[in-house]
Amino acid sequence: MDNVTHSLAGWALAETGLKRRTRKGLAALVLAANMPDIDVFTGWVPWIPLATHRGFTHGLLGGVVLMPPLLAALLWLLDRWQASRGASFKSGLPMHFGWLLALSYLGALTHPLLDWQNTYAVQLMSPWNARWYHNDALFIIDPWIWIVWGAAIWLARRRWSRGLARPGVPAIAGVAAAVAYIALNGAISQLARKAPAQGAGAAAPASVYASPPPLAFWRREVVWRERGMIGRGRYDPLVNFGALAQTDPPEPDNLSDPLVRRAMHASPEVERFLRWSTMTTAQVEREPCQAFVTFGDARFSDPRTRGGFTHVARVPIERPGCR
16 A cells, blocks of 8 residues: 555554553554555665565565564664653653553554555465465555545544544544445455456456456456466446446456566566566567567556556577677
């Protein structure tokens, strides 16, 4: 998910009343909710799990177990430094390291759980297992989540500022509503992933993704792979509850082409892309002495965004007259 959503998740939890458990409680929840995305700065490291976005730092070990104590320690040290300089704390709360650590763990847990909800997927078991997990419940930027959590935070903060009874109730309701919304969308995606096998789409697809759009959350763009072919269809439970409402003619993924197999190892950038891509496709442009292979991912075929999910590899062709 985007970092606005991650921040809202930590903030909404804080406004339930958790921010009052310790000084810097709000900071712990919001920062921990974003912390796993530190891997955007580690793409250069030689250790593949850490160099892979949504890899080690998004896994249950790296992101949920190991990183929260580091954040809690940094916030505690910052607080000690501020106190040593005579800083006054507006909240009037005491520093409680145990609660700071607990809130860091809670905020960190929200990150992989939210990233699991979209088709970009996440390696929850990294570094032991490189499998990508996806629930396909949310678009990567979901405005409905923004609205629900934004309203909940605003209402809760008003109640906190006015000293009203049970000020965290709006935030609790907002968190509960978001959980119910995600569960509903997960159920719709489960139906959508089964839909290709129910009609003329596919008999037994090897892998299926069901991507929701940003606004019409009940619809799904379904893409699947079967026997070297990529199938596409649209699912709408309001049109047909059990099958796809529309399908497109399947297209070859071209991964069995010998030139494509060679191109898979043409550069570190291509290899890095293929470690992430779970619905890889390839297009080959042949010239007399070379070929250009464009790798893409069938999950992200929208012309408006496709360019950010492609890599081109040059492959020399050995034949007389070519150097």
